[in-house]
Amino acid sequence: MKIPAVKGTRDFYPKEMAVHNFIVDGWKAASRRSGFEEFDGPIFEYLQMYQVKSGDEIVEQLFHLTDRGGRELAIRPEITPTLARMVNQQVNALPRPIKWFSVPRLCRAERPQKGRLREFFQWNIDIIGEESTLADAEVIFCAIDYLRSTGLTDKDIVSKISSRKLLAALLRNLGIAEDKLTVLYPILDKKSKIPAEAFDEMLRKEVTDTAAADTILKLMELHTVDAISGLVDLNDDARAALSELQDLFGILGAMGVGAYCRFDMSIVRGLAYYTGMVFEMHDTVGNLRAVCGGGRYDNLLRDFGGPAITAVGMGMGDCVLEILLREKGILKDDTLATKKLDYFIAVAEPTLADKAVELAAIIRLAGFCCEFPYKTGGLGKQLKQASGYNVSRTIILGQEFVNENKLVVKNMATGQQEQIAADDFVSSLKSAC
RNA sequence: GUGGUAGUAGCUCAGUUGGUUAGAGCAUCAGAUUGUGGUUCUGAGGGUCGCGGGUUCGAAUCCCGUCUUCCACCCCA
Numbered sequence: 001m002k003i004p005a006v007k008g009t010r011d012f013y014p015k016e017m018a019v020h021n022f023i024v025d026g027w028k029a030a031s032r033r034s035g036f037e038e039f040d041g042p043i044f045e046y047l048q049m050y051q052v053k054s055g056d057e058i059v060e061q062l063f064h065l066t067d068r069g070g071r072e073l074a075i076r077p078e079i080t081p082t083l084a085r086m087v088n089q090q091v092n093a094l095p096r097p098i099k100w101f102s103v104p105r106l107c108r109a110e111r112p113q114k115g116r117l118r119e120f121f122q123w124n125i126d127i128i129g130e131e132s133t134l135a136d137a138e139v140i141f142c143a144i145d146y147l148r149s150t151g152l153t154d155k156d157i158v159s160k161i162s163s164r165k166l167l168a169a170l171l172r173n174l175g176i177a178e179d180k181l182t183v184l185y186p187i188l189d190k191k192s193k194i195p196a197e198a199f200d201e202m203l204r205k206e207v208t209d210t211a212a213a214d215t216i217l218k219l220m221e222l223h224t225v226d227a228i229s230g231l232v233d234l235n236d237d238a239r240a241a242l243s244e245l246q247d248l249f250g251i252l253g254a255m256g257v258g259a260y261c262r263f264d265m266s267i268v269r270g271l272a273y274y275t276g277m278v279f280e281m282h283d284t285v286g287n288l289r290a291v292c293g294g295g296r297y298d299n300l301l302r303d304f305g306g307p308a309i310t311a312v313g314m315g316m317g318d319c320v321l322e323i324l325l326r327e328k329g330i331l332k333d334d335t336l337a338t339k340k341l342d343y344f345i346a347v348a349e350p351t352l353a354d355k356a357v358e359l360a361a362i363i364r365l366a367g368f369c370c371e372f373p374y375k376t377g378g379l380g381k382q383l384k385q386a387s388g389y390n391v392s393r394t395i396i397l398g399q400e401f402v403n404e405n406k407l408v409v410k411n412m413a414t415g416q417q418e419q420i421a422a423d424d425f426v427s428s429l430k431s432a433c
Numbered sequence: 434g435u436g437g438u439a440g441u442a443g444c445u446c447a448g449u450u451g452g453u454u455a456g457a458g459c460a461u462c463a464g465a466u467u468g469u470g471g472u473u474c475u476g477a478g479g480g481u482c483g484c485g486g487g488u489u490c491g492a493a494u495c496c497c498g499u500c501u502u503c504c505a506c507c508c509c510a
Contacts, residue, residue, distance in 0.1 A: 004483085007501070050510085058510070060434090078510045106510095111434080113504065122510095271510065289509085315510080348468050383470035391470095398468060412470075 008110075008118025014338035020121075022336055023318055023325075024103055027123040030146035031101035034138055036125050039100045041082035047072040049081045052303055053273055063107050079104040079124050080313070081304065087128055088306030097130035099138075115289050115320040123292075126313030128301070133244055135312050136277045136296060137251040143281060143292055143314055144257045151330045157291065159257075160264035161248065161279040164295070166241035167268065170219060170228070173235055174212040182272050189268040191220050222265045225249065248277060273297045277312065283324050291324060292316035337390050342368040344386035347376040348398030356397055359422075366429040386412065395425075 005011055012020055028038065047064050064074040076082060079102050087098060102124050112118055125142055127135040140159055147157055167188070168181055176184065187202050194202075200217070207213040218231055225245050228234070234242065245263065252261050269278045276296030283291065294314025302308045325331040343363050345356040356372040363370040371389065373382050379396070386394045396408035400419060407425050410417035 004501070053510085058508085061508075061510095080510075108510085110508070111506095112502085113506095116509080270508085273510090293510095346469085350467090378466060379468050380466055380470070385470085387470045394470085396468075408468090410469075415470085417469085 006118075008112040010117065010119070015333070015336075018336035018338050019322065019331060020318070022331070023321060024121065024123075026146055026149060027103055027316070028101075030142055030149060031123075031125055033145060034099075034125075034142040036099045036101040036142070039083070039086065039102050040104060041076075041079065041086060041102075043105065044073045044075050045082060045085075047074040049085070049304075050074055050077060052081065053300075061109050063109050075107040076104065077106055077108045078315070079106070079122070080126075080300065080315075083124070083126060084300050084304040084306065088301055088304055091301070091306055091309070096128075097135065098126075098128040100128075101125040115317075115323055117319055121318040123316045123318075124313060126311055128311040129309050130312075131310050133247045133277075134251060136248050137255065139294060139312050139314050140248075140252060140261065140279055141255050141257055143294075143316060144260045146316075147281070147291070148257075148260075150325060152324075152328060154259040156284055156324075156328055157260065157281055158284050159261045159279055159281045160267045161245070161261055161277065162263065162265055162267040163241050163245050163277050164268070164274045165276050166228075166238060166245060167265070169235060169238035169241055170232060171216070173232060173238060174215055175209060176207065176212065180206065185268050185272065186270045188216075188220065188266070189270045191266040191268075220266045223263055225263050245277070269293060269295060273300060273303075275299065276310075279314070281316075283327075288320050288324060291320050339389055340369065341371055341386075341389050341391045342393065343370040344382075344389060344391040344394045345370065345372040346379055346382040346386065346394050346396045347373065348379050348396055349402060350376050352397040352401060355401070359395070359397070362426060363429060366432070368429065383410075 010016065031038070044065075047059070047062070050062060051059055058077075059074075062074045062077055064072065066072055082104075083100065083102070087094065103121055104124070105119065106122055107119050109118060110116060123146075125139060127139060140161065144157075144159060164185075171181060171184065172178070184206055187199075187206060190202070191199055203216060204210075204213050207216060215232060219228070222228060222231070225242060228238075228242060232238075249258070249261065249263070252258050267278055267280050269280070274295040275298040278293075278295035280290040280293040282288070292314055294312070296310065296312040298310045299308065300311055322331065343360075345360050347353050347356050353376050356376075360370045360372040373385060376382070383394060391412050394410045394412055396410060396417075398408065400406040400408065401422065405422050406419045407422050408417050409420055409425070
């Protein structure tokens, strides 16, 4: 009986694995460049962990199970609660600021579609315990640093940045009640995702004051921080938030990634827990869903039973990223080798087959990648095999080994070959490591 | 959860108004090639036509159901 792969999952054959590793290796390298340390947790947690800050709808999109001890568990749909739990457990012992990253495998029981599967990987970086705008800047910088390292430019991607703190202050200034804010965030977040008329209607349903709604609509169109003060009167909170944003853009400019960054009031993020800077990165063409998103959240650790410590972080999924990298021609099929050997040993004299195994083992123990053929057919066939294996050098064991203990070492790129005494070759391996 | 789309070899796809033994390219394996590789030529293997039911003398083809894919909606941590 043939059992199919589960809906919304992927199989990583060596070819796909090479692509996956290309992405993950890039993520990890960028994280380390900015001084983040890697962590990971279990792939399942108590179901309750994901009910703390989410409603029932989100819990429905969870893969959950009951174990034999009756524990209600869920496969992790995100790593942030695990991060909060882990940090809380050792919060007094960890040196600040805590700069951690992770590349967890996550599962969500959603309907699969373009750029979204039921099982995926997500790069997360977080800085915990640092209030300075420098931390906000580092998170954004690190994400841009990675994308730039793949070959994407400021023509391809843009980081849209805003501030919940600023938005909240402006909305309060317009007479929006405090409890209305959390209702309004998810609506404002849809601004660039739905037709203008539909957005207009949704907004006016919640904001009955026509003048206030008009002002909100104008605010959402703004793309420079300075334009805000021309549009509305600023109170102290708004001025403080504005100055923070200006700081942030100043730092990003000084870090050399200003061209990737743009102020965009319409970036709100649907989630309630963001309290400060929020950002999303998109392809400039705008066909795809966000490549990554994040922001500052002040209450996360506290929500999970810890102290009130501020944090800032972001997540980047592998699905949209891979689509983008393919669209931009950065990832192509057959550009990534699934196998690469330093040496392949070809056997020209069938009696030397055992010698090939011995020599291969010596080369491997010296730290090099090496294979020998299982079947010693024609030499031509073995060289063909070596070509397929992406080999740098092929060692031919033949008559000269029988007569003079010499190896033929063939450079597979140039086709040139030379004879080397077997003992010299082995000692050169040892001196190389 | 809702709507649409498609499903034929490992992959990409042909397959006539329903009609004999379902084909091609690529890939794989073997041979040409018993001391020299990526090319070329020859051959071979590989199919429950997604699965189940129905209509029919006869179904890859028509109908129903189901699973899966892709796309959009809901949602997006």
